[in-house]
Amino acid sequence: MTHTQDKSSALGQGVLIFVYLTILTALEFFIAITFKSVSILIVVAVIKAALVMYYYMHIYKLNENSDDDTHSYSYKTDTNRLGLWLFLLSDSFVFAGLMAARINLLGFTRPPLNQLLGLAVTAVLLLSSFFMNRGETSMAHGDTKGFLNNIVITFFLGFGFLIGVVAVEWRLAAAEGLVASFGNPANGPMGGVFYIMTGMHAFHVFTGLIFLFVVWNNARKNIYSAEQHWGVEAVAVYWHFVDLVWIFFYPALYLIGKLIV
Amino acid sequence: MRHFVIVGILVLVTAVLTYVGLDVAGVATQMNPIEASAQSIPIDWLWNWEIIAICFLFALIIVPMAYSMLVFRRKPGDTTDAEHIEGNTTLEITWTVIPLFAVLALAYMGAYSLGETRRIDPNAMIIKVKGQQFVWTFEYPDTGIISTELHLPVDQQVLLKMESADVIHSFWVPEFRVKQDVVPGRVTEYRITPILVGSYKVRCAELCGASHAYMESPVIVDSQADYDSWIVEQVAIVAASQTPEGLGKLLTVKNGCIGCHSVDGTKMTGPTWFGLFGTKVNLTDGSTVTADDAYVTESILDPKAKLVTGFPPVMPPFKLTDIEIANIIAYLKTLK
Amino acid sequence: MKKFFSTALARGLFWQLIGTLTGAGLVTGIRVLMGLSATDKFFFTEPAWVLGGFFGVLFFLAGNGSVSDWFKWARGIETPEHHEERYTGWEKYLNVSLDHKVIGIQYTVTALLLICVGGLFALIFRTELAQSQLQFLKVDMQLFGQNGPELYNTLMSLHGMIMIVSILLGVAGIMNYVVPLLLGAQDMAFPRLNAFSYWIAVPAAVLLLMSLVLGGFGTGWTGYPPLSARAPVGVQMFFLGVFTAGWSSILGALNVIVTVVRMRSKGMTAMRMPIFVWASVATSIIAMTATQLIGLSFQLVMFQRLFGMGFFDPAKGGNPVLFQHLFWFYSHPAVYVFVLPGLGVISELLPVFARKPLFGYRWVAMSSMGIALVGFLVWAHHMFTSGMNEYLRLPFMYSTLLVAIPTGVKFFSWVATIWKGKLTYPAAMLFVLGGIVSFLLGGLTGPPNATVSVDLHLHDTYFIVGHFHDTIFGGFVFPFFAALYYWFPKATGRRMNEFWGKVHFWLMTPSFFVLTLGMMRIGLLGMRRRIVDYDPALNFDSTHLVLTIAGYLIGLAVLIFIINFFHSISHGEKAEGNVWNSRSPEWQVPSPMPTHNYDQPFEVVGEPYDYGLAGSKYVEFAKPEKSKNK
Ligand code: HEA
Numbered sequence A: 001m002t003h004t005q006d007k008s009s010a011l012g013q014g015v016l017i018f019v020y021l022t023i024l025t026a027l028e029f030f031i032a033i034t035f036k037s038v039s040i041l042i043v044v045a046v047i048k049a050a051l052v053m054y055y056y057m058h059i060y061k062l063n064e065n066s067d068d069d070t071h072s073y074s075y076k077t078d079t080n081r082l083g084l085w086l087f088l089l090s091d092s093f094v095f096a097g098l099m100a101a102r103i104n105l106l107g108f109t110r111p112p113l114n115q116l117l118g119l120a121v122t123a124v125l126l127l128s129s130f131f132m133n134r135g136e137t138s139m140a141h142g143d144t145k146g147f148l149n150n151i152v153i154t155f156f157l158g159f160g161f162l163i164g165v166v167a168v169e170w171r172l173a174a175a176e177g178l179v180a181s182f183g184n185p186a187n188g189p190m191g192g193v194f195y196i197m198t199g200m201h202a203f204h205v206f207t208g209l210i211f212l213f214v215v216w217n218n219a220r221k222n223i224y225s226a227e228q229h230w231g232v233e234a235v236a237v238y239w240h241f242v243d244l245v246w247i248f249f250y251p252a253l254y255l256i257g258k259l260i261v
Numbered sequence B: 001m002r003h004f005v006i007v008g009i010l011v012l013v014t015a016v017l018t019y020v021g022l023d024v025a026g027v028a029t030q031m032n033p034i035e036a037s038a039q040s041i042p043i044d045w046l047w048n049w050e051i052i053a054i055c056f057l058f059a060l061i062i063v064p065m066a067y068s069m070l071v072f073r074r075k076p077g078d079t080t081d082a083e084h085i086e087g088n089t090t091l092e093i094t095w096t097v098i099p100l101f102a103v104l105a106l107a108y109m110g111a112y113s114l115g116e117t118r119r120i121d122p123n124a125m126i127i128k129v130k131g132q133q134f135v136w137t138f139e140y141p142d143t144g145i146i147s148t149e150l151h152l153p154v155d156q157q158v159l160l161k162m163e164s165a166d167v168i169h170s171f172w173v174p175e176f177r178v179k180q181d182v183v184p185g186r187v188t189e190y191r192i193t194p195i196l197v198g199s200y201k202v203r204c205a206e207l208c209g210a211s212h213a214y215m216e217s218p219v220i221v222d223s224q225a226d227y228d229s230w231i232v233e234q235v236a237i238v239a240a241s242q243t244p245e246g247l248g249k250l251l252t253v254k255n256g257c258i259g260c261h262s263v264d265g266t267k268m269t270g271p272t273w274f275g276l277f278g279t280k281v282n283l284t285d286g287s288t289v290t291a292d293d294a295y296v297t298e299s300i301l302d303p304k305a306k307l308v309t310g311f312p313p314v315m316p317p318f319k320l321t322d323i324e325i326a327n328i329i330a331y332l333k334t335l336k
Numbered sequence C: 001m002k003k004f005f006s007t008a009l010a011r012g013l014f015w016q017l018i019g020t021l022t023g024a025g026l027v028t029g030i031r032v033l034m035g036l037s038a039t040d041k042f043f044f045t046e047p048a049w050v051l052g053g054f055f056g057v058l059f060f061l062a063g064n065g066s067v068s069d070w071f072k073w074a075r076g077i078e079t080p081e082h083h084e085e086r087y088t089g090w091e092k093y094l095n096v097s098l099d100h101k102v103i104g105i106q107y108t109v110t111a112l113l114l115i116c117v118g119g120l121f122a123l124i125f126r127t128e129l130a131q132s133q134l135q136f137l138k139v140d141m142q143l144f145g146q147n148g149p150e151l152y153n154t155l156m157s158l159h160g161m162i163m164i165v166s167i168l169l170g171v172a173g174i175m176n177y178v179v180p181l182l183l184g185a186q187d188m189a190f191p192r193l194n195a196f197s198y199w200i201a202v203p204a205a206v207l208l209l210m211s212l213v214l215g216g217f218g219t220g221w222t223g224y225p226p227l228s229a230r231a232p233v234g235v236q237m238f239f240l241g242v243f244t245a246g247w248s249s250i251l252g253a254l255n256v257i258v259t260v261v262r263m264r265s266k267g268m269t270a271m272r273m274p275i276f277v278w279a280s281v282a283t284s285i286i287a288m289t290a291t292q293l294i295g296l297s298f299q300l301v302m303f304q305r306l307f308g309m310g311f312f313d314p315a316k317g318g319n320p321v322l323f324q325h326l327f328w329f330y331s332h333p334a335v336y337v338f339v340l341p342g343l344g345v346i347s348e349l350l351p352v353f354a355r356k357p358l359f360g361y362r363w364v365a366m367s368s369m370g371i372a373l374v375g376f377l378v379w380a381h382h383m384f385t386s387g388m389n390e391y392l393r394l395p396f397m398y399s400t401l402l403v404a405i406p407t408g409v410k411f412f413s414w415v416a417t418i419w420k421g422k423l424t425y426p427a428a429m430l431f432v433l434g435g436i437v438s439f440l441l442g443g444l445t446g447p448p449n450a451t452v453s454v455d456l457h458l459h460d461t462y463f464i465v466g467h468f469h470d471t472i473f474g475g476f477v478f479p480f481f482a483a484l485y486y487w488f489p490k491a492t493g494r495r496m497n498e499f500w501g502k503v504h505f506w507l508m509t510p511s512f513f514v515l516t517l518g519m520m521r522i523g524l525l526g527m528r529r530r531i532v533d534y535d536p537a538l539n540f541d542s543t544h545l546v547l548t549i550a551g552y553l554i555g556l557a558v559l560i561f562i563i564n565f566f567h568s569i570s571h572g573e574k575a576e577g578n579v580w581n582s583r584s585p586e587w588q589v590p591s592p593m594p595t596h597n598y599d600q601p602f603e604v605v606g607e608p609y610d611y612g613l614a615g616s617k618y619v620e621f622a623k624p625e626k627s628k629n630k
């Protein structure tokens, strides 16, 4: 490993990034309340995305070439990592397509969604990414117990996000007249766009939860170690990717346009 | 060097021969069919240059290939490899840069030609076009004429404002060249200046369902005099049809009913209206019903309520007023 | 027979049936509980068919065993890197195998089968087109809930899509077989993913064919709404089929890229990779990313139908043109997925048969990347008449014309490679040359389509149909056949019959040129696409008759090929050495290729195409002792 760090500094870094992300999210919300600027929202989202990709998803590891022996675990991990990132690249085309559809159909208007709830689920997802990072860091230092604890927290936060969106927000949206009932948009294509964007994202959260369960279960059987835990890393990267998507979807759905007129 | 000279000559000869060959085979060295609109002229101009370029480029690739295949081919008994030539940077740059210029020229000509086809005459006459499965209707807003034939005066720009009632269609008169999709939910525009008196057809060019092939309507370019007399005639018809039957007939044109229903007994997408009134109609659920006012009204407002056997359930519901329906019924009653 | 029913293929199909019934039954059950109607025209209701189709795919994969290792991993169980091959002979190919060579052959044979099915559809509807008026697809006929013209539209659309899927599989087949061999790798980077990518394509093909019997979908392969939003339930099976086939393509492409990046043998720098590898990478970049958008566009129509979300429904504020943008964002780059590997095959084989280095290797390699990248920026040239924003038309015209430059580089380099080459003409080489000529014709008819004003005339006519049959045949079909003739001995240790190979070529090529030039001719005169019948007044009857005959002759040629192919597997002339006297690493070892590819790893010590340079070598195999202590 070229990037050896001692455990507490690695955890400290996670905390720091989390604080940055929180501040940026608050800033985003503040922008939306005070004035209407899509470009600033984009800038903030890109900064957040860069932080997540670098510090939580460790994109720099793509450059690592840890071993020359093509049969070693670390060589294969490097290969797997490349595969995973390419998959995420491919997947992000779906989300980019949804974003394009959203802009085409709704322009820069904002669906009348429940702001508080939006902020709440965003915070929950962000927090879950933080714990995911802690979990992964623990595992990278061989602390299976710490990993298990953190992963459980991540799981429940993720689950909370899912409930918040699918069970609460979807109902609220229907009740508040964004959509007359499921799939019956009274408000132009707004309902359709809202459901498909949140739905597609929620589907990814859902698969993420399954993967979380799988690594949790495997970690209980002690099959990961500080040196060999590709499964954990993969799930972590995937989980942060889902967060990454939300970094763009949240402003696109909740913050575009001025909040308080 | 000798090879290059021979090939160079052959390229030119072959390019000419290809051009002549295409001409003989009828693969349009001149853009076809005849030019009937002002817009077709810049289009054909561009096409004719393109076909010349195609013939030349075709020869440019094919001739050295064929020459080499024949002249340098492996002689019997020879087992050695060919000369070791890896590449030549000058050549490579040449054949990147020269096509680049060709492309720039083409881009310029393309933009020019497009600009020409889109020249706007502020005095263009406006006609409304409606496309629906599988019929075109034309409405002349100045005179209130509604027709299934498009009549245009020669040498006068018209602006068609086109709407679709259901799916995407495409308005295309091959002799006019230009094509424009007719998209539901928006008005698309089509500008044309007919320059040749004659009778053509608009042919729907976007797949729109089972009878897409048959979505064709006459387009007639008249001399100004003929056009004026057609207008007078049509206005007279509109005026004469202020009876319920007459209005009903106009409504069946305007709403595109006659795209699916014939009035002379021939079978189309829907049942014929000839002799419909008062007869017994067999329904898909096995029952029969007499074609009376109530049945016809229901058939128009809610076609799926009672379905006639032997026909697909494709008729869309129409939102017509009571008076309009009464007029249509009056008209149907005359069809015996 | 008994053996057949125990293969993974048979098991998969059985489970797909069960899955379809389960999914459909589930929805139907819920509907009954909710008091909704349980059955419809095609027995189940539309939502039931959709879930059924979806479950069918999942059950197929779970049932045939291509995902069982992943389930083991999820439970923390280790699996061996490679399973021992349990089967021999034909059974090997009907079961799940992790060997890229087996998978490559599975892909290839599936692609050939689909070409036959799609071609058969073409022959059926071409027969109807031979004369104006309706001959047998009449309005009063009924088949699978469709009347004649509706059936025409379904057959035509399925012809398009099945052919396209068959191309995707054919491309994957060649890449799968050849790329690891060219790189000196033992297998693809992710063998299980590789098997998965193949096997998911099988239920996809089944779904596509199901659409034919579930009322069809007369929308063209492009499936534009609102027409596709109104089509019968068959269109949902079509959407699902394409969606599933799309995943096959995405994951396969991902695998290729990772393999190329991570599994090259020693000394194989980027500029020493065989040129086909470059083509594969360029192709895979497109397939891996853009494919998502066709999936998404179809998925949105699917949801519009199921849940009434009005994305493309103008009555609900949706935008039909948006669909076209999403669709073509994939489907234009996709045409370069069809051709880039084919052009790669041409560039790979020409030096072998010309006994000369590939002229300007670097430029040819870079031109593949250039085509792939510019290809992402041109999609709206399919939409010049669509009513999209006027001002978009010019930039898309310019970007489209730009593609001519890197494509031209390829042509000129090929010509320069042939120039002074000592050419020989076995069937494989004939198909290479035929491919060049027909792709040239197809390519040169591209710029007229790209210039907006001329396209206003050409759009949606048979001129376009001629254009793309030319490009597809030149860029895929001819090179595909060339590749099959060329690598057949590598896979089987036998050669395909040369005589019948030449008959195949000389029958197919002239007929093919007649077919496409005829299409262009009537297209210019006003023959629209996708029509079951044409106005007799246009005088197209005689040309159409010729086209139909040409179509049949192509079919006959393909049939000859198919027979030759399967016959030669067991009866072909033995060919175990370096048949073509090629420098490529895969020909330096005996044929058929050993199970684990190269017993000794090799090192790249020279340029790949240095024919005619005395004493030069491309690869050098390690000494056996060295590899023993590993
Ligand atoms: C294998 C597939 C393939 C390939 C490679 C291409 C290649 C090209 N295509 Fe084609 N195309 C299709 C498959 C393909 N196409 C299909 C399937 C459709 C119809 C889809 C449907 O509607 O169903 C279609 C439709 C289509 C359209 C839409 C037409 C319409 O519907 O109105 C257009 C418009 O621009 C177009 C343009 C081009 C261009 C410019 C190229 C270029 O890439 C060609 C470049 C090559 C050359 C130009 C020749 C070699 C170059 C030289 C010798 C150098 C010198 C040349 C010049 C300077 C010009 N194509």
Ligand code: HEA
Binding pocket: C115, C116, C117, C118, C119, C120, C122, C123, C126, C156, C157, C159, C160, C161, C163, C164, C167, C219, C220, C221, C222, C465, C469, C472, C477, C515, C528, C529, C530, C531, C532, C547, C550, C551, C552, C554, C555, C556, C558, C559, C562
């Ligand atoms: C790989 C791509 C591919 C290939 C190879 C072909 C091959 C052929 N195509 Fe093409 N075609 C398309 C892709 C392709 N097509 C696409 C994408 C469309 C657009 C669809 C749309 O508009 O939506 C289209 C549309 C299209 C049309 C326009 C239809 C219309 O607009 O109404 C026509 C019309 O002539 C046509 C004809 C043919 C013919 C005669 C062949 C011939 O070459 C076929 C030759 C026959 C065979 C290859 C079959 C050989 C097999 C046998 C004889 C039987 C053996 C059987 C078994 C072993 C089971 N095709």
Ligand code: CUA
Binding pocket: B131, B132, B133, B134, B168, B169, B170, B204, B205, B206, B207, B208, B209, B212, B213, B215
């Ligand atoms: Cu209307 Cu085709």
Ligand SMILES: [Cu+2]
Binding pocket: C331, C332, C335, C379, C381, C382
């Ligand atoms: Cu294109």
